[in-house]
Structure formats: structure tokens, C-alpha cells
Amino acid sequence: MVVVLKQNAPLEKRNALISEIETMGVKVQVTEGTETSILGLVGDTSHLNEFRISSNEIVANILRVQEPFKKANKMFKPDDTIIEVAGRKIGEGYFSVITGPCSVESEEQIESIAKEVKDNGATFLRGGAYKPRTSPYAFQGLGLEGLEYLKHAKEKTGLPIVSEIMSVGMVEKFVEDVDIIQVGARNMQNFVLLKELGKTSKPILLKRGLAATIEEWLMSAEYILNEGNGNVIMCERGIRTFETYTRNTLDLSSILVVKKLSHLPVIVDPSHATGKAWMVEAMSKAAVVAGADGVLIEVHNNPALALCDGQQSITPEQFSKLMGKIRTLVELEGKKLEG
């Protein structure tokens, strides 16, 4: 940590500040500038009360030297995390395709979609049982019934399942029923939920919040890792910007940043990012060559009748065609398509 002093800070006040900081357990080294001087703090500064220092009258500014996340930090664990779920590997060198409808609507629907995507090489089946909707008047999901249908679909196809959790009260049930628990963008900073999920060993798919910086997103992963669960999969799903033509703005560069700063896998959700079915193919391809470890794609047998997010769902036929293109690019990247 670096403390920048104001111009002409009186020597005695400076000495008092240095003494105060050193009583907090770190050492201080002074660099005398022509206009301003700076103090370099040496030692473990993670528990320092930064504001106590910055509120000192002679302090102009405080500059942080290190990232605030530890367990998610590549510096402290250089090897990429590879998560194994029901025999499928998620992480560097592998590629996963997680797919299925926005929400489970009936037993027939989810089983028919599951069969089609399985035949086309999907790695995981996704489907929402509980749906976070902006409006209380929109379809809220089938709940427990939806989870049951998902399990049947898994039994029939062998595809492991991914579903979104909405509150702490559901943790036990989800740990039992699903293979990967999804935390939605709107819950990315539901810290009570993150801590509870951190106490399990279930893989967690953590979506990026609508307005979350990459650092905040990694800090939310840190909440899970810090409780002992290292199985976190990051999921870029677009951020909110001033552009309204697309539902969100897909930030593919975040794949690179997360992989540089941390050891966690990153997948991309082009369906929510764009909100438009006709954009999913191009953005999925872009995600593969940009280095993603997988994609999450909404598929619906009849998007026009979907109870949720129909406008961004592709049909099984479109999915089949897309899988061909994904396969080619994944091979070109030297990765293994899991499934």
C-alpha cells in the first residue's frame, strides 16, 4: 500500500502519522518527492484500516498495490482449476456446452429438449425451476415440480443438470438434486447465499452481475472459495450499458481478464447477453476463439410459445447446426469438447 502525502506536510505531522501506521504492524519507508512525498507500507496490509489513514489531514491519497482477492488469485494458485462433474471436465483445455430451456415448463418439454440436445452433443442440461423475473406478474417457474422433471430428464439422457437457486432455504434441496448450482446475475452479491454455497462442495456456476466489475465478480467467487468450496465456474452474461439494441453488452474480454487474474474456469452465456436468438450463433463462435471454457445456450422446442425468454432461445435444429461450428472451432483451439 502506498500513502501519498499532501504538499508541504509538516515534518512533525508526518512523523506522527508514520508512528501511528507502524503501531498497526507494518513498516513505513519514505520517498521524498519534489512536490509530494509518499510512504510505502511494508508487510501484511490486508487488515489495515485504510480510511483511518486516508482521513489523516496530511494524506492526499492511498494507492492499493495488490488485488483484494486471495484464494481466487492466480498468483497464489498458478494451476488452472479443472472441475469434474459426472465425468465431464470443466476448465482450461476442455469445452462444455450447457444447454436447455430458460424454464422447465412440463415433463414432456424438458425430456424432449434433453433428448435432442444430448443427441447433438451437449455436455450439460440446464433448465430453470425457479425464475427471477423483473415483474411479479411473469411466470415464476414450476418450482419443486420443475426440479423433479429435470431429474427425470437426467435419468433418461444421462446429462448432468444445471439449475438456478434463488435463496438460502433451497441449498440442501439443490445440493441433492442438481449437478451444478447456478447463481444468477441478480444474486451475485447475495452474500448470505454465497457463504452457504461455500459450505458445500457442489460446483457453483456464478453469473456476473449486471453492473459488476470483474474484480467484484471475483470477490463474490472469493466468498464461496473462502468457505472451502473451490468449485466455482465464472459465467459472463453481458453487462448493462447505455446501448439498448441488445439486452446487455457481451464483454468477451472478461474471459481473458478472469483467466489472467484467477485460476477459475469461465464460460459465456450469449443468450442472455444479446437477448436475441439470431445473435447466439455468432457470439458462441466468438466465445470459443476468445478462450472461453464453455457456453451456456438457451434452446427451446418452440421459442414462440416459451413461457420465458423465447426471443433469445434457439431451436433444436439451430442448436444442431451451431454444434457443428462449435466443434470445428474447439478442435482448432486444441481443446476437447466434453459430452
Add this chain to the structure above:
Amino acid sequence: MVVVLKQNAPLEKRNALISEIETMGVKVQVTEGTETSILGLVGDTSHLNEFRISSNEIVANILRVQEPFKKANKMFKPDDTIIEVAGRKIGEGYFSVITGPCSVESEEQIESIAKEVKDNGATFLRGGAYKPRTSPYAFQGLGLEGLEYLKHAKEKTGLPIVSEIMSVGMVEKFVEDVDIIQVGARNMQNFVLLKELGKTSKPILLKRGLAATIEEWLMSAEYILNEGNGNVIMCERGIRTFETYTRNTLDLSSILVVKKLSHLPVIVDPSHATGKAWMVEAMSKAAVVAGADGVLIEVHNNPALALCDGQQSITPEQFSKLMGKIRTLVELEGKKLEG
């Protein structure tokens, strides 16, 4: 709802679409344009499957004519909502000052601050017992102990208390212990929590999410109202933008918008919006004359030693001075300062 057709849509396809829409229970009136034709849908369109229509091959676009919120809508309840809490009124014509430390740190701390702000005319005492923090390594609040200290401070000063809830499991406890339950920005779309709070009759202070449009914020209020709890207080606390000098960008125009579109009270939190104690006075004054029904201000007896958000907390002395200015402006606005 207005359906815009593509150019040169064949007549037979148009007739088929009209029939399909009318089986959904609304009437259709056609406006023939020179380049495009439009369909006006007459009747209750709130339960229509919008996407089913928009995915028809001859449809270019769908335009919504009405706001999606009903119970929060001023059109359906023109009278302003005035919420009474322990004899204090919140809403049009009244002005509330909710104040206290970011987090309760000790019994002495909260009682001493409570006494000081009470003496200076505060309307409510706020204090965090549970704290949502970006980092798992930051102080997370005293929890139940903090709630106890708040209650003692209430007993000693008579100030009703406001505190933030973090999950569904705490609802019963909070209903019992606090006078106004705060829902933080990060939980604005925690729909499970909103629904549970909607089943109580406790006043809810609903902060705007970091990237929430005003419409989404009102839709979150609608979740609470729709369950039967009409006591919702909206709280503008700044939105996330590209500007990084301030913690967030305070959007004072949202006061006007919420008051135009809905009947709910709106207060402003200049402390979180700016993240800087020295900006709180000016932004509080601006909130008063812009029409806010109150302000939420962080006060700490020793900001430099605060365990949370010290940089944005003002001292009791600064609060005292600020109250003088607020009092003058509230009177000028013809409102009554509650306390």
C-alpha cells in the same frame, strides 16, 4: 399494445395473425400505413405472450403502450402514500432524516450517536447489524448483538430504528425488532426476499439497485405491494456509471420520476451515492429542494475509526450544522420536518 408489421406483409398471413391474437382474448384494429401497417390491440394485454406475437414472421416490432407496474402506479392510485411509523409521517408534505452509523459497532457507540442525532432533530436512527460487503474479509456486522444494541438505543432515545435485512431467514426477527426494514441495493432483485416482506405490514425502505432503471426499481416495489404490503419507501442511492471520482452517480432526477409515475415516498442517500463525507451536505440540500421526502445520512462519532464506510460518514458536529440547513430548506419547501 401496438404490433408493427413488416413491409408488404401478405394479406392472408396478416389475417391469420389477427385471428391468432384475437383467440388470446383481445380485439385487433388495423391501421394501414403507406409503408407499414400496424395492429392496435384492445383489451387487457397484461397476460399476452408478447414473444409469441413478435416471433411471427410478418411482425417487425411490438410497442408497449402502458407501464408494467399496476399497484405502484399513480394512474391507479392518484393519492400519495403517506406511511406512519411510530407517530412520524413519511411521504409528500413531510420530511424525514434517517441517520446513524453504517454499522453498529458497540453498545456505547450506537447509544452515543443515537443521543447526539436525536438532540439534533433526527427522525429515525439507522444502523447496520448485518453488512453486505464486497469482500469476505471485511467486517460483516455484529449480527443479532447489533440488533439488541439498536433496540437499547431506541429505548433510551425514543427514535424508531431502521436496519438492513439480508435474507429471508431474518424476516420474522426484523419484523419484531425494527421499525423500518431496509432492503439494500444488492438485494433489490432478490425476489424471494421481496415476496416475504410483502406478506408483512412492516414499512420497507427499498434501495435502488446499482444498475436498476427506475422502471425496474418500481417493479421491485410492485413485488412487495402485490403481496399486500403497501408501505414501501423508495431510496435513491446513486447508480453505477463510468465516472469513478464518486462512489456512484447520484441521480436526483429519479425523485421526480418516481413521484410522477407512482404514489410512493422517495428518500435520498447522499452518503452512499457520493462515498465522500465532504459531499454529503451539498447533496442533502439538493435532495431537499429537488423534492425528496427525506434523506438517509451516515453519521459516525469517529469516522476515521469506523469499521465500515468511514470515508462517507460525517461527524455529529457536521450533522448538527447540516440539520440547520435542512430545516431552513424544508420550511422553504412548505414541508414539515418530522422528528
Add this chain to the structure above:
Amino acid sequence: MVVVLKQNAPLEKRNALISEIETMGVKVQVTEGTETSILGLVGDTSHLNEFRISSNEIVANILRVQEPFKKANKMFKPDDTIIEVAGRKIGEGYFSVITGPCSVESEEQIESIAKEVKDNGATFLRGGAYKPRTSPYAFQGLGLEGLEYLKHAKEKTGLPIVSEIMSVGMVEKFVEDVDIIQVGARNMQNFVLLKELGKTSKPILLKRGLAATIEEWLMSAEYILNEGNGNVIMCERGIRTFETYTRNTLDLSSILVVKKLSHLPVIVDPSHATGKAWMVEAMSKAAVVAGADGVLIEVHNNPALALCDGQQSITPEQFSKLMGKIRTLVELEGKKLEG
């Protein structure tokens, strides 16, 4: 255009409004709703005074049915625009690589880079002679001297050149000296400049503004097209968001949107979008498979000594390696790499 009326608008006021609108030269068709009625305006509404209507006391809202751009609109010119520059084609089916240093620094520098990128298959040479810099104290470019060096580099390598114009006074000189004139992000709405460029027939590379919606960006193209110059190449270079890790946020979905709404070519500038040399390869590859008609990449022989944007420039060696990957993907997309 659709005019939504307020609830219970009196019949006589409605009739008066209809008469008023019809005197503006369009026809009005009424759709009676249960709660609100709407007026459909039939005819050429492009010159209507929209606000004169919306300020009528019984009008609740006005909804636009069509895009505001005409000459850039794919609806009015369905065939993709292919621009030919010195024998190279820019547009659907072709792929261009525009490359070179941020700024021309010396004759040796630009000639040496030109030779290297030519050998590696670049389509165009870029180099800044005039540089728009945030700070007046930063290197502002060599000016006319820089243009001369660019021309020499063109003579020696045969590569057509691209350079950024900064004001109307330079139009004549640029038309004479360069093959494609670049308009920078900060000048995207310098309408005086756009109009002057529209009076030439020189190809214009129009960068997207930092906070420009895709519609605004296309409206700026419309300024050029409307003056008679149809040779506009759109260039996505990232938009400003709350994320600060990257210099901007690259919006690859804008490629798809521009290509759907208009007939103009779109290229991508991953160097400015990310601001980091190590991200350029992955984002260039993503641009190719997302459907871009080209990329604009900063290459510098010694990035560490570059007078401008060194941190986002790749070396000729890195460029050579990248060209191999671009070549593979361009072929896979069934396009022809020009050069």
C-alpha cells in the same frame, strides 16, 4: 408513427388533435382501447414536428415505428456495400487487415513497419499524422511531415494508407494524400466535418463514439451518405462502461446489428477497445468469427518506446503469428482475405 392518448381524453379534444395532425399532411386512423386509445399516422412522417404533437395535453406518448436513417438503411438498399480501394475490396465476403503504428514517428519507423506488415499479408497501412490526445502535453503527431512519410511508405510497399483527420481544414489535403480517411471516435458527431467528407468520394472509416448508440453511429454515417458519399466503413472500437480493467468494452454484437440494419461494411479495432496488447489476438479472432469485414490492429516495432499507445501495440512478430490465425478463420468463414 403511433400517438398514444391519455385515458379518458375528451372526444372534442381528440378530434381537434386529429385535424391538427392531418393538416401536417398525414392521415390518422384511430384504435379505441379499453383504457387508452391510439392514433396511427399514415404517410411520410419524417418531417413531422413530433414535439408539437407530444405537447398536446391529451397525448400520453409517441412511439416511432421506423428507424430514422434512410440511406444507410438495409431496407432501402438491401445489397451489401462493397468498397474498392486500390484494388482491395472492403465489405461482405472479403476481409481486410488494416495495420500500422498508432502514430508515425519517423520515416524509418513507418517504412520498416510497413515492410514487415506487407510481408505478413496486411491489406492497408495505417499511421497517425495528427493525434487527438486527452492531454495537451502528450505527443500530438508529426502533422504534414507524418503524412509525407506515410506516402513514402506507400510508394515503397504498395500498401494503400489510412490516416485520421482532425478538422475540416485538412479535408483537401487528406483527399489527395490518403486512401481511406479515418474519423476518430471523438469526432463521430463533428457534423461539420462529416458533411465536408460527404462531399468527397473518398472512403471514410467512421469510428463509433465512446458513448454512441448503434443508431447514433448510423446517423453519423447518414450525414456522410446524405451528402453523396456512399463509401463509409463502420469501425467498432469499444464503448465506455463502468468496467475499468480494459480501456473500453468491445461490443462485438454491434457487428451483427450494423449488418442487419444497414448495408455498410463493419470492421473492428481490438487495440483501442482493450488497450492491452496481450488481448489483441483473442479479440481479433473473435471479430473474424463474429462476422466482421476486417480488423484494425496497432503494430509497433518497439512498443516500449512508442510515443503513443504503446501498451496496446503488438510487435511485427506477434502480428505475423496473428495473421496465421486470422487466415485460418477467414477461410473457415468462406471469405477472401484481401491484400
Add this chain to the structure above:
Amino acid sequence: MVVVLKQNAPLEKRNALISEIETMGVKVQVTEGTETSILGLVGDTSHLNEFRISSNEIVANILRVQEPFKKANKMFKPDDTIIEVAGRKIGEGYFSVITGPCSVESEEQIESIAKEVKDNGATFLRGGAYKPRTSPYAFQGLGLEGLEYLKHAKEKTGLPIVSEIMSVGMVEKFVEDVDIIQVGARNMQNFVLLKELGKTSKPILLKRGLAATIEEWLMSAEYILNEGNGNVIMCERGIRTFETYTRNTLDLSSILVVKKLSHLPVIVDPSHATGKAWMVEAMSKAAVVAGADGVLIEVHNNPALALCDGQQSITPEQFSKLMGKIRTLVELEGKKLEG
């Protein structure tokens, strides 16, 4: 400037780096940390090639200690700049009301508005002769004719005039004809124009760009100041965010920031910021108490027929009422309303 080194940087590489930096004319002081070491650079670092240092393989990060603007910096000129225009003072302690129509439409229009606002105490008359419009099909202003009408209105009322310049070619004419030259948001980084204006001594009203950080906005002021013209008035006019209900998001906290970092006056334009006439009163009042040195308000005699921005213009009657409220608040702030 502070250079943060990577962990375990070899001593010989560190020494080489230090030598390299010292040849650039600054001194280096080393602070040895437990995990990372930092170099403090002492001396004038404004001309250092920052990237040359950051691209060294052992450098992790560079932190800037000082603001990049000098002449606009309060640190180097602690006294507030007060600009005198035709006997009116703009700056700390004074309050200006700049008002008039978005665009000059006719001689009668501008003279009638000028008379009305003069009678109600306006300080300056504004009116657009040249209009930057998103669409080439929108009214582009009367040009020279408009300037003439403005001058006539000035002769008749004595009000000094403010009008927007759009390119370098107009500088001479504007210096002659108007009292304050406005640079619009879209030209905030038209550096060629800024430099030319810097060579005059005419007061410049510099609007904040749609996506400009406060620092970038001050850097644009620095372009003008650096050429010798110290008469710059900053104008906050809202920034672009994800919220679409208002035209822009008014950032009133920027008043405080500009006044803390620089010595320049700051005024606020609530008309463009909100885009809605009914919001202008509340936001103007908020600007006064937040510390602005003035407001810029659009007034039109018949907003419904305005050729430009009618929806955000208030009528002379509304202006008269607003002036009463502004007067009260300006007095309360202990400032002098100029006029």
C-alpha cells in the same frame, strides 16, 4: 509516480530498470516490501514515457500520484477564477442565469424571448445559430442569419450573448459577435477547436461530454488554458447512463468535484440533462444549493412549435416563476445574482 515491481524481481534487473529511469531525469527511491517492492520516482515526471517503464518485464503496475492537469489545477492556483463579461461576474460568490431558446428561429422570436427573460432578471441570452443534430434531416440552425438576430436582440435588451460554435472556421466570427462562446458536449474533445479558442481571450463555456470523466473534462479545459486563455466556464449537462427515462443523468456532484480540483467556475444545464421541461425547476433549484455558479436554461415562447428541443424548453411564464425561487436560494447561499 510509483512503480510497483513484480514479486521476486531479480536484483540485477531491478538495478537496470532504476538506471534506465534515472537517465530520464528523475530520481528513484526503493521501498522493499515483503511480497513486492515499489519504486518512488522523484522529480518532474510529466514528460516520462510511462509505457516504456510499464512494459519492462519486472514491472507489475504504475500508479500516478498527481492529477494530469496543471493550469486548471487548484493546487497551482488556489484562488477561484472570476470571469467578467460585460460587467457581469461569473464564478464563486456570484450566480448567472443564461437563458434563451435552443435555436434562434426568427428575429421576432429571439427578440421577444430576450425581452421577456431580461425583464425577469436573466444574466445572459443564449440562442443557437448553428445546431449539432444527431440527424442530418433535423433543423440545422439559421447560421449567420441567426447570429445577426442574436446581435439585434443584444442591442435591444443589453443582454450579453452566448452561442455555440461548431468548427475552427467560425472562430474569428464568433469572437467578434458573441460574448461567451459555447463548446458543445459533442465537441468537448475536438482538440483542434479547443486550441484555436485557447488563442483568443474570449470566455469559453465548455460543456461536459456525454461520456467524459471529470478528469477528461478538466483536461479539455487545460487545452484552452494552455494556449493562454484562462476564461473557461465548465458546464455540467448530464452524462450518458443506462437510464433512459431522462435524456441524460444529471451529475450534480461534478460541481463539487470541479470546484475542489480546479479554480474554474461551474454552471449547470438542467434542460439538456433531463430533456424534460417539467424537471427543469427542481433541478435548477438543486443546482443552486449544490454550489453551482449559474444555470443554463432553455426558454421558448411556444415550446410546442420549437424547431429544436421543444420538450425541454420552459415558457417565459414558467421562467418568471422559476427566477423567483432561484433568487431566494441564491440569497440563502450568500451569493449575488448577476443581471
